[in-house]
Amino acid sequence: RTDAGVHAEGQVAQLALPDRHDARAVVNALNFHMKPLPVVVLAAAPAPAGWNARFSAVRRRYRYVILNRRPRPALDAGRVWHVAVPLDAEAMGRAAAHLLGRHDFSSFRAAACQAKSPLRTLDRLEVTRHGTRITIVAEARSFLHHQVRNMVGTLRLVGDGSWPASRVADALAARSRAAAGPTAPPDGLCLTGVAYEEPSPLPTPL
Structure with a gap:
């Protein structure tokens, strides 16, 4: 599941x-009936007993894109967070390093989060800049509700100079949502992959 937007x-x-249906027939039928919605099924496969698309996952990867320029987005509208003020991506990367590892992420957890525990292991939080686009990639087995967007909103404060990079560590240690930055908008966030233990029923796209 993903948040709206x-x-x-x-x-x-x-x-x-x-x-039981042929996998290719399932893909074709779903894609036919979902037109013209912006949803496309790439592949299908029978799943073994006990397999669950959500709970059998061992890793999830998200990408967040910030368009960092004064002119508003055109073709990218709705798919990036437009931030007009200059951002220091290197400082954001240094700040992101404070969040790697296993921590109590209460400071980056939405109030409506239903997870039983705020403990999560963040395996990757990488910030790179290519021209006017800043890309943040996050990987973990699982994330709390709004965790990625709250981390991005906090890193943005470092990027624009409002916070020193070290303050992100202080926000994490506070274990309070009030200690971290705002929630970044959903537009720039994309779920780019879900990994499963082998053998996985997921095939290459048909």
Whole structure:
């Protein structure tokens, strides 16, 4: 599942069918009936007993894109966070390093989060700049509600000079949502992949 306004390139879903169907026929039928919605099924496969698209996942990867320039987005409208003031991506990267590892991420957790524990292990939080685009890639087994967007909103404060990079560590240690930065808008966030332990039922796209 993703928040409203968030995109997905690597979403995985499962459904129970009353009869066994050819995987290619399932893909073609779903894509036919979902036109003209902006949703396309790339592949399908029978799943083994007990497999779950959500709970069998061992890693999730998200990408967040900030368009950092004064002119507003045109073709990228709705798919980036437009930030007009200059951002220091290197400082954002240094700040991101404070969040790597296993921590209590209460400071970056939405009030509506239903997870039983705020403990999460963040394996990757990488900030890179290519021209006017700043890309933030986050990887973990699982994330809290709004965790990525709250981390990005906090890193933005470092990028524009409002916070020193070290303050991100202080926000994490506070274990309070009030100590971290604002929630970044959903537009720039995209679920780019979900990984499963082998053997996985997921095939290459048909």
